[in-house]
Amino acid sequence: MPDGTICAIATPPGRGGIGVIRVSGEAAGDCLSGLAGRLPEPRTASLRTLRDADGNPLDQGLVLWFPGPDSFTGEDVAEFHGHGGPVVMDRLLRRLIELGASLAEPGEFSQRAFLNGRMDLTRAEAIADLIAAGSEAAASAAMRSLEGAFAHRIQDLVEQLTELRVHLESSIDFIDEPLDGLAIDRLADRIEAVGEAVRAAREAARSGQQLQEGARVVIAGAPNAGKSSLMNALLGRDAAIVTELAGTTRDVLDAHLHLDGLPVQVMDTAGLRTGAGVVEAEGIRRAHQAMAEADHILLVVDDRNPGDDDGLGAAWPASAAALTRVYNKIDLTHRPPGVGDDGVAVSALTGAGLDGLKSHLRGVLGVRAGDEAVFTARRRHLQALDEAAAAIDEAVSAARAGYGEELVAESLRCAQDRLGQITGAVTTEDLLGRIFSTFCIGK
């Protein structure tokens, strides 16, 4: 359990009408009375003069008192709504430190709320996502997670796994009556159904993750195909260097783009070819790495020699659906612009076909901004869901192969652990550190 009393400015830095300072921990009450006199009624705003140790006024403002455990963090919490100037806020903070509080780490209030059982991890992360939301769709999705849409979905899966484990473990206890072939098949079917449900949750989570963190789209292809030109055309500005020399781009260049409400991280990469010099070869290695981590690849092809795939071999993504061929330079070949069966035809030079490419991309990234089912999720959630699905697959194979209930039960337990990491039912200090350190101070 956390100890000590923490304080932080909860409003953004700079000047504003009001600045809010939050205090949480066992000394919160002393901090409040030390700065503002006697404790006010719980959860009722009262106007007070805030004073230093000698009784000199520092500020005037509203104070609020939330005795634990019915507070955001579950501990005693005090809030001071003073005037939002950096000097005023700083003096109030210094006084609070004199009164026994210490400065909070980023996300420490939310972390305490989690550790004190006030919320699960998906809800704590949803608060950070709501604050970070870059679009209305992302904000609505964060609210759905905050209201528990994601947590309930995971809890439902955990319950299904628990039921299966109870069933299995009770049959392990009666070794005299091992499961017969029919019972094993039925069991494997039931496990498989849970696996399907985990995959469906993963798809929903992926939409939410893309809405929040942005889909990664990598522009790749042979040298001089026009990748950097396409990047610039999509962004509407000259972000990447374009020259007629093959091998111009070496580093991976990334930029952000919004496709009607969906944030996208677009990455321009070095042209893929064999036999390049050291610097370019390093660029190609980075291009391969970016492709491996992409949600979608735009494979740019010079429409004058569309069969030219030199150097691509090793980098093909696992799923062909995650790749779109973009036939570029159609101003030179007179192919009509737009979406066809085998790709999208564009001219990065004239802009022909670009709107078609954008809407195609919006479609393949598979998130509808207004989708009511979407809740926010993060890459770590997707990874946990993938691992859970893999463990369930192992359980199914073990069951069908007649490997015995213990092995099946063990795989199911492993799947359940992975799901538990999403909500925080199963956790490590390291994981918590990684999650909460990305939050803002005062949250």
Ligand SMILES: Nc1nc2c(ncn2[C@@H]2O[C@H](COP(=O)(O)OP(=O)(O)OP(=O)(O)O)[C@@H](O)[C@H]2O)c(=O)[nH]1
């Ligand atoms: N006519 C025409 N020329 C284009 C088009 N797109 C790119 N180019 C030209 O093709 C050449 C290469 O363009 P880049 O955008 O640098 O190509 P790249 O794929 O990024 O090249 P590397 O970074 O060297 O691999 C430049 O001279 C561009 O002006 C297009 O749609 N039409």
Ligand SMILES: [K+]
């Ligand atoms: K080039």
Ligand SMILES: [Mg+2]
């Ligand atoms: Mg380039």
